[in-house]
Amino acid sequence: MAERLRADLVLEYPFTRTTGPVIGAFLTGLREGIILGIRRPDGTVLCPPTEYDPESSEPLTDLVEVGPGGELVSWTWVDPPRAQSPWDQPHGLGLIRLDGADTPMVHGLLVESPEGLSVGMRVTARWRPEREGHIADLEGFVPEDAKQ
Amino acid sequence: MSADPRIPPAALSGEVSLPEQLADVEPVRSVRTPIRLEYDFIPGSASSGYLNAFADRKILGQRSPVDGAVFVPPRGVDPRHGAATPDYVELPDTGHVGGFCVTRLPIPGRDDLEIPYVSAWIHLDGADIGFLGLVAGIDTSEVRMGMRVRAVWKPDDELGRTAENILYWAPTGEPDIPVTAAGTNAWHAKQAAAGEQG
Numbered sequence: 001m002a003e004r005l006r007a008d009l010v011l012e013y014p015f016t017r018t019t020g021p022v023i024g025a026f027l028t029g030l031r032e033g034i035i036l037g038i039r040r041p042d043g044t045v046l047c048p049p050t051e052y053d054p055e056s057s058e059p060l061t062d063l064v065e066v067g068p069g070g071e072l073v074s075w076t077w078v079d080p081p082r083a084q085s086p087w088d089q090p091h092g093l094g095l096i097r098l099d100g101a102d103t104p105m106v107h108g109l110l111v112e113s114p115e116g117l118s119v120g121m122r123v124t125a126r127w128r129p130e131r132e133g134h135i136a137d138l139e140g141f142v143p144e145d146a147k148q
Numbered sequence: 149m150s151a152d153p154r155i156p157p158a159a160l161s162g163e164v165s166l167p168e169q170l171a172d173v174e175p176v177r178s179v180r181t182p183i184r185l186e187y188d189f190i191p192g193s194a195s196s197g198y199l200n201a202f203a204d205r206k207i208l209g210q211r212s213p214v215d216g217a218v219f220v221p222p223r224g225v226d227p228r229h230g231a232a233t234p235d236y237v238e239l240p241d242t243g244h245v246g247g248f249c250v251t252r253l254p255i256p257g258r259d260d261l262e263i264p265y266v267s268a269w270i271h272l273d274g275a276d277i278g279f280l281g282l283v284a285g286i287d288t289s290e291v292r293m294g295m296r297v298r299a300v301w302k303p304d305d306e307l308g309r310t311a312e313n314i315l316y317w318a319p320t321g322e323p324d325i326p327v328t329a330a331g332t333n334a335w336h337a338k339q340a341a342a343g344e345q346g
Contacts (some may be wrong), residue, residue, distance in 0.1 A: 005196055005309060011185040014256045018178050021164045027176040034169060061164040084184060133176035 022051045025063050031133040035067040035125065037101045047101035067098035068125035069144055074104075077114040086136050092117050096141055108140030116143060194224035197236060203309045205301055207239045209275050215342060217276040221311075241299035242320065243272035246331025250288045264288045270297065270317055271331055276338070278331060285318035294330040296322040 019027060022038065026049050029036040037047030039062040047066050052059055072094050079090035092109030094117070109117060110126060122144035131137035191199060194210060198221050201208045210222035210233035217226065218237050226233055248268035255261065266288050269278030283291055285300070297317035307313050327333065 005191050005199055007189045009187055009189045011183075011187070012257055013183050015181045015183065016178050017181050019176060021175070023179075024176045025164055025166055025170065027179055028170055028173060029167075031176060032169060032173060034167070036167070036170075063164055063166050065167045065169075083186075134179060 020051060022049050022060070022063070025049070027133040027135075027137075029063075029065075030135065030137040031131045033127050033131065033137075034065050035098060035138070036063045037066040037098070038063050044102040045100055046103050047098055048105050064100065066100035070096045070098035070101070070104075070123060070141075072109070072117065072119060072121045072123050072141075073097050074119060075109060075117050077117075087140070091140065094123070094141065096123055107135075107138060110140040110142050192224060194222040194233070198222050199309045199311070201236075201238075202311060202313045203307050205241070205307065205313070207241060207272065207299075209237045209239050209272075211235045211237050218274060219277055220272060220275045220279055237274070239272045239274050241272075241301075241314075243270050243275070243297060243317075244325050244330055245269070245283060245291065245293055245295045245297060245317075246271040246278040246334075247293060248283060248291050250291070266291050268317065269331060271334070276335055281314060282316040283318075284316040290319075292324065294324040294327050296320045296324065 026036050035047065036049055037045040038049030038060045039045050040053055040060060041056075041058070045064060045066060046054075046060075049063060050060065073096065075092045075094040077090070077092055078085070078087075081087050081089065081091065087108055087110075090113075092111060092114065093106060094109045095104035095106055097104040109123065111117060123141040124144045126139045126142050128137055128139045198208050207220065208222060209218045209220035210224070211218050212226035212229070212231060212233055213235070214226055214229045214231050218239070219226070219233065220239060222233065222236065224233060225231065246269040248266050250264050250266050251261075252264045254263055261282075266283040268281060268283045268291070270281040271278040281299075283295075283297060296319065298320045299314045300316050300318050301307070302313050302315055324330075329337070
């Protein structure tokens with residue numbers, strides 16, 4: 001019987017997407033160092049912003065600044081990071097409800113060990129010095145009391 | 149809200165309100181979102197038989213036990229009936245172009261393909277479905293549905309257990325087969341005839 005066959009395959013698409021004004025505004029904000037949410041008719045704020053109200057499907061257009069601090073709602077620990085992770089060190093992934101927002105967003109938690117994380121803790125955004133309008137402009141979140 | 153699909157919703161028209169800090173900056177209009185999946189491919193028995201045979205310059209299909217239809221590449225089953233197809237059929241390296249596409253723009257990650265190039269459904273003689281290949285050795289404007297082709301293989305000392313052994317498909321110069329009998333038209337005609345008999 002012939003030796004078993006095996007091949008390393010790669011599926012890859014180099015997409016560039018147009019953003020539209022809502023996601024575009026969110027990314028513009030990241031480039032400028034602020035985080036935007038979007039206000040629903042009932043006054044609650046979604047962050048990250050969506051183009052449509054998740055209940056009524058009506059378009060949403062009222063972008064407001066939220067954060068940069070917030071509360072850690074849930075988290076997990078990633079060790080080691082995968083090859084294409086934006087982070088090259090072990091890190092947390094968290095759901096962070098930013099101040100002024102009613103929904104949490106997922107992002108990295110830049111701490112050295114999982115012992116540094118707990119649900120309900122205060123965290124704040126850490127920005128990359130060079131920003132281009134991408135979710136990775138936000139390097140991640142750090143404990144608020146560790147802010148430099 | 150009465151939604152007319154031809155009219156873009158407000159969220160796409162640019163009518164959003166922004167915090168003051170963003171009033172006068174250039175807005176982001178596009179974003180790079182590449183995706184990449186790396187995986188190990190381990191072929192099952194039908195695909196292994198197909199790939200192993202390539203090392204001997206052989207192209208294998210499998211025959212449906214239901215109506216004798218020949219599938220290439222073989223997948224181990226007749227997908228129409230869920231019937232196992234244990235019997236291999238050796239196919240010739242000749243057939244015709246069942247359909248094709250001329251690509252004039254470079255594809256990221258495929259620098260080995262010189263543009264323009266032609267990718268085509270190759271319908272082998274004796275097979276009931278087509279499989280993908282490159283057509284070369286002819287001006288792209290001359291490629292047509294029903295054109296007879298033959299495989300151009302790598303040199304013997306470069307053959308491996310891979311479909312890449314076939315470099316491309318070149319025209320044989322034989323007369324075309326009629327478009328009505330080419331590609332999937334042949335399949336549909338055969339299925340219709342079988343239906344009438346049944």
